[in-house]
Amino acid sequence: AQSVTQLGSHVSVSEGALVLLRCNYSSSVPPYLFWYVQYPNQGLQLLLKYTSAATLVKGINGFEAEFKKSETSFHLTKPSAHMSDAAEYFCAVSDRDGGFKTIFGAGTRLFVKA
Amino acid sequence: DTAVSQTPKYLVTQMGNDKSIKCEQNLGHDTMYWYKQDSKKFLKIMFSYNNKELIINETVPNRFSPKSPDKAHLNLHINSLELGDSAVYFCASSLQGELYGYTFGSGTRLTVV
Numbered sequence: 001a002q003s004v005t006q007l008g009s010h011v012s013v014s015e016g017a018l019v020l021l022r023c024n025y026s027s028s029v030p031p032y033l034f035w036y037v038q039y040p041n042q043g044l045q046l047l048l049k050y051t052s053a054a055t056l057v058k059g060i061n062g063f064e065a066e067f068k069k070s071e072t073s074f075h076l077t078k079p080s081a082h083m084s085d086a087a088e089y090f091c092a093v094s095d096r097d098g099g100f101k102t103i104f105g106a107g108t109r110l111f112v113k114a
Numbered sequence: 115d116t117a118v119s120q121t122p123k124y125l126v127t128q129m130g131n132d133k134s135i136k137c138e139q140n141l142g143h144d145t146m147y148w149y150k151q152d153s154k155k156f157l158k159i160m161f162s163y164n165n166k167e168l169i170i171n172e173t174v175p176n177r178f179s180p181k182s183p184d185k186a187h188l189n190l191h192i193n194s195l196e197l198g199d200s201a202v203y204f205c206a207s208s209l210q211g212e213l214y215g216y217t218f219g220s221g222t223r224l225t226v227v
Contacts, residue, residue: 032213034215036215036216036218038155041220041221042220042221043118043204043206043218043219043220043221044157044204044206044216044218045218046215046216046217049214049215051213051214088155090157094213101159101162101170102159102216103159104156104157106154106155106156107155107156107157
Protein backbone atom coordinates (compact mmCIF):
# COMPACT_ATOMS: atom_id res chain seq x y z
CA ALA A 1 0.00 0.00 0.00
CA GLN A 2 1.18 3.47 -0.71
CA SER A 3 2.03 6.01 1.97
CA VAL A 4 3.60 9.43 2.25
CA THR A 5 5.66 11.02 5.01
CA GLN A 6 6.24 14.73 5.34
CA LEU A 7 9.28 15.55 7.42
CA GLY A 8 8.62 18.45 9.77
CA SER A 9 5.16 19.51 10.80
CA HIS A 10 6.36 23.13 10.92
CA VAL A 11 8.96 24.95 8.83
CA SER A 12 9.93 28.58 9.37
CA VAL A 13 11.90 30.66 6.86
CA SER A 14 12.70 34.33 6.43
CA GLU A 15 11.20 36.27 3.56
CA GLY A 16 13.48 35.88 0.54
CA ALA A 17 15.03 32.64 1.80
CA LEU A 18 14.86 29.23 0.16
CA VAL A 19 11.80 27.13 0.95
CA LEU A 20 12.34 23.37 1.22
CA LEU A 21 9.48 21.09 2.28
CA ARG A 22 10.33 17.42 2.44
CA CYS A 23 8.21 14.50 1.29
CA ASN A 24 9.06 10.81 1.06
CA TYR A 25 6.71 8.25 -0.39
CA SER A 26 6.25 4.53 -0.41
CA SER A 27 4.78 2.79 -3.42
CA SER A 28 5.32 -0.64 -4.96
CA VAL A 29 4.62 0.64 -8.47
CA PRO A 30 5.38 3.93 -10.22
CA PRO A 31 3.58 6.59 -8.21
CA TYR A 32 1.74 9.73 -9.07
CA LEU A 33 2.78 12.49 -6.71
CA PHE A 34 1.17 15.79 -5.86
CA TRP A 35 1.70 18.88 -3.74
CA TYR A 36 -1.27 20.88 -2.53
CA VAL A 37 -1.44 24.16 -0.61
CA GLN A 38 -4.14 25.10 1.88
CA TYR A 39 -4.59 28.68 3.02
CA PRO A 40 -6.52 29.33 6.24
CA ASN A 41 -10.22 28.51 6.01
CA GLN A 42 -9.91 27.41 2.40
CA GLY A 43 -9.86 24.19 0.46
CA LEU A 44 -6.72 22.62 -0.95
CA GLN A 45 -5.29 23.89 -4.21
CA LEU A 46 -3.12 21.80 -6.50
CA LEU A 47 0.40 23.26 -6.73
CA LEU A 48 1.99 20.68 -9.00
CA LYS A 49 1.94 17.02 -9.97
CA TYR A 50 4.33 14.32 -11.16
CA THR A 51 2.82 11.70 -13.44
CA SER A 52 5.91 9.93 -14.87
CA ALA A 53 6.96 12.58 -17.36
CA ALA A 54 9.79 14.99 -16.47
CA THR A 55 11.30 14.41 -13.03
CA LEU A 56 11.54 18.15 -12.32
CA VAL A 57 8.05 19.54 -12.12
CA LYS A 58 7.21 23.22 -12.09
CA GLY A 59 4.04 24.45 -10.46
CA ILE A 60 2.21 27.61 -9.66
CA ASN A 61 3.53 30.50 -7.55
CA GLY A 62 7.17 29.70 -8.36
CA PHE A 63 7.22 26.28 -6.67
CA GLU A 64 8.86 23.22 -8.12
CA ALA A 65 9.50 19.66 -7.01
CA GLU A 66 11.90 16.95 -8.11
CA PHE A 67 11.01 13.27 -8.26
CA LYS A 68 13.94 11.13 -7.10
CA LYS A 69 13.16 7.45 -7.41
CA SER A 70 16.39 6.32 -5.72
CA GLU A 71 15.54 8.38 -2.65
CA THR A 72 11.74 7.87 -2.90
CA SER A 73 11.44 11.61 -2.44
CA PHE A 74 9.43 14.46 -3.91
CA HIS A 75 10.62 17.56 -2.08
CA LEU A 76 9.01 20.94 -2.75
CA THR A 77 11.19 24.02 -3.21
CA LYS A 78 10.92 27.70 -3.95
CA PRO A 79 14.03 29.88 -4.35
CA SER A 80 12.67 32.92 -2.51
CA ALA A 81 9.89 32.86 0.06
CA HIS A 82 7.20 35.48 0.09
CA MET A 83 4.92 36.35 2.98
CA SER A 84 1.97 35.12 0.94
CA ASP A 85 3.48 31.60 0.87
CA ALA A 86 2.59 31.08 4.53
CA ALA A 87 0.13 28.18 4.47
CA GLU A 88 -0.24 24.43 5.05
CA TYR A 89 1.35 22.22 2.39
CA PHE A 90 0.33 18.63 1.70
CA CYS A 91 2.19 15.99 -0.25
CA ALA A 92 0.04 13.22 -1.72
CA VAL A 93 0.58 9.92 -3.53
CA SER A 94 -1.60 7.80 -5.76
CA ASP A 95 -0.84 4.57 -7.62
CA ARG A 96 -2.48 1.79 -9.58
CA ASP A 97 -2.07 -0.79 -6.81
CA GLY A 98 -3.93 1.47 -4.41
CA GLY A 99 -6.86 1.67 -6.80
CA PHE A 100 -5.66 5.16 -7.61
CA LYS A 101 -6.80 6.27 -4.19
CA THR A 102 -4.91 9.42 -3.21
CA ILE A 103 -3.26 9.35 0.21
CA PHE A 104 -2.27 12.63 1.81
CA GLY A 105 0.64 13.33 4.13
CA ALA A 106 0.09 14.94 7.51
CA GLY A 107 0.93 18.39 6.19
CA THR A 108 3.70 20.93 6.83
CA ARG A 109 2.87 24.37 8.08
CA LEU A 110 5.12 27.00 6.47
CA PHE A 111 5.78 30.19 8.42
CA VAL A 112 7.43 33.14 6.66
CA LYS A 113 9.14 35.78 8.84
CA ALA A 114 9.51 39.35 7.71
CA ASP B 115 -18.01 30.65 -11.54
CA THR B 116 -17.13 28.47 -8.55
CA ALA B 117 -15.69 25.15 -9.75
CA VAL B 118 -16.57 22.98 -6.72
CA SER B 119 -19.11 24.46 -4.37
CA GLN B 120 -20.20 23.11 -1.03
CA THR B 121 -23.09 24.16 1.14
CA PRO B 122 -23.31 25.04 3.90
CA LYS B 123 -19.92 26.50 4.77
CA TYR B 124 -20.59 26.25 8.49
CA LEU B 125 -22.87 23.84 10.30
CA VAL B 126 -23.44 23.82 14.05
CA THR B 127 -25.80 21.18 15.36
CA GLN B 128 -26.63 19.12 18.41
CA MET B 129 -25.70 15.52 19.04
CA GLY B 130 -28.22 13.09 17.66
CA ASN B 131 -29.37 15.31 14.82
CA ASP B 132 -29.28 14.39 11.12
CA LYS B 133 -27.66 16.76 8.65
CA SER B 134 -26.70 16.92 5.00
CA ILE B 135 -23.89 18.62 3.09
CA LYS B 136 -24.23 19.28 -0.60
CA CYS B 137 -21.56 19.48 -3.27
CA GLU B 138 -21.71 20.48 -6.92
CA GLN B 139 -19.01 20.76 -9.55
CA ASN B 140 -19.23 22.51 -12.92
CA LEU B 141 -15.91 21.28 -14.32
CA GLY B 142 -17.27 18.31 -16.25
CA HIS B 143 -15.26 15.96 -14.01
CA ASP B 144 -16.37 12.34 -13.77
CA THR B 145 -15.19 11.53 -10.25
CA MET B 146 -16.13 13.13 -6.94
CA TYR B 147 -14.90 12.57 -3.39
CA TRP B 148 -15.59 13.31 0.25
CA TYR B 149 -12.63 13.86 2.56
CA LYS B 150 -12.65 14.52 6.30
CA GLN B 151 -10.03 16.86 7.79
CA ASP B 152 -9.62 16.62 11.53
CA SER B 153 -8.39 19.25 13.97
CA LYS B 154 -4.76 18.26 13.28
CA LYS B 155 -5.29 18.89 9.55
CA PHE B 156 -5.11 15.17 8.73
CA LEU B 157 -7.05 14.36 5.55
CA LYS B 158 -8.82 11.03 5.21
CA ILE B 159 -10.82 9.86 2.24
CA MET B 160 -14.35 8.74 2.99
CA PHE B 161 -16.06 8.06 -0.31
CA SER B 162 -15.58 8.38 -4.03
CA TYR B 163 -18.04 8.21 -6.90
CA ASN B 164 -17.28 7.81 -10.59
CA ASN B 165 -20.17 8.64 -12.90
CA LYS B 166 -22.65 8.08 -10.06
CA GLU B 167 -21.12 4.72 -9.10
CA LEU B 168 -19.57 4.25 -5.65
CA ILE B 169 -15.92 3.22 -6.14
CA ILE B 170 -14.31 3.98 -2.79
CA ASN B 171 -16.01 3.34 0.51
CA GLU B 172 -13.55 3.58 3.36
CA THR B 173 -14.12 2.37 6.89
CA VAL B 174 -16.66 4.99 7.80
CA PRO B 175 -19.58 4.52 10.23
CA ASN B 176 -22.74 3.64 8.35
CA ARG B 177 -24.29 6.78 9.82
CA PHE B 178 -22.57 8.46 6.86
CA SER B 179 -24.34 7.93 3.57
CA PRO B 180 -23.24 9.53 0.30
CA LYS B 181 -25.58 10.05 -2.62
CA SER B 182 -24.75 11.03 -6.17
CA PRO B 183 -27.84 11.91 -8.21
CA ASP B 184 -25.68 12.73 -11.24
CA LYS B 185 -21.97 13.06 -11.94
CA ALA B 186 -22.00 16.78 -11.09
CA HIS B 187 -23.43 16.32 -7.59
CA LEU B 188 -22.33 14.43 -4.51
CA ASN B 189 -24.13 14.85 -1.21
CA LEU B 190 -23.27 13.55 2.24
CA HIS B 191 -25.94 12.72 4.78
CA ILE B 192 -25.01 12.08 8.38
CA ASN B 193 -27.41 10.46 10.84
CA SER B 194 -27.30 10.61 14.63
CA LEU B 195 -24.41 13.07 14.77
CA GLU B 196 -21.74 12.51 17.43
CA LEU B 197 -19.18 14.86 18.97
CA GLY B 198 -16.40 13.03 17.11
CA ASP B 199 -17.97 13.94 13.79
CA SER B 200 -16.84 17.53 14.29
CA ALA B 201 -14.38 18.28 11.49
CA VAL B 202 -14.07 20.02 8.15
CA TYR B 203 -15.53 18.02 5.30
CA PHE B 204 -14.17 18.63 1.83
CA CYS B 205 -15.69 17.71 -1.45
CA ALA B 206 -13.35 17.29 -4.41
CA SER B 207 -13.57 16.30 -8.04
CA SER B 208 -11.19 15.03 -10.69
CA LEU B 209 -11.13 13.88 -14.30
CA GLN B 210 -10.48 10.27 -15.22
CA GLY B 211 -9.66 9.05 -11.78
CA GLU B 212 -6.95 10.41 -9.58
CA LEU B 213 -4.14 10.99 -12.05
CA TYR B 214 -4.73 14.63 -12.75
CA GLY B 215 -5.11 15.89 -9.21
CA TYR B 216 -8.18 17.13 -7.45
CA THR B 217 -10.12 20.36 -7.41
CA PHE B 218 -11.36 20.93 -3.88
CA GLY B 219 -14.34 22.81 -2.54
CA SER B 220 -13.84 25.33 0.25
CA GLY B 221 -15.05 22.94 2.92
CA THR B 222 -17.90 22.60 5.40
CA ARG B 223 -16.94 23.11 9.03
CA LEU B 224 -19.20 20.84 11.06
CA THR B 225 -19.42 21.42 14.82
CA VAL B 226 -21.44 19.01 16.92
CA VAL B 227 -22.34 20.29 20.39
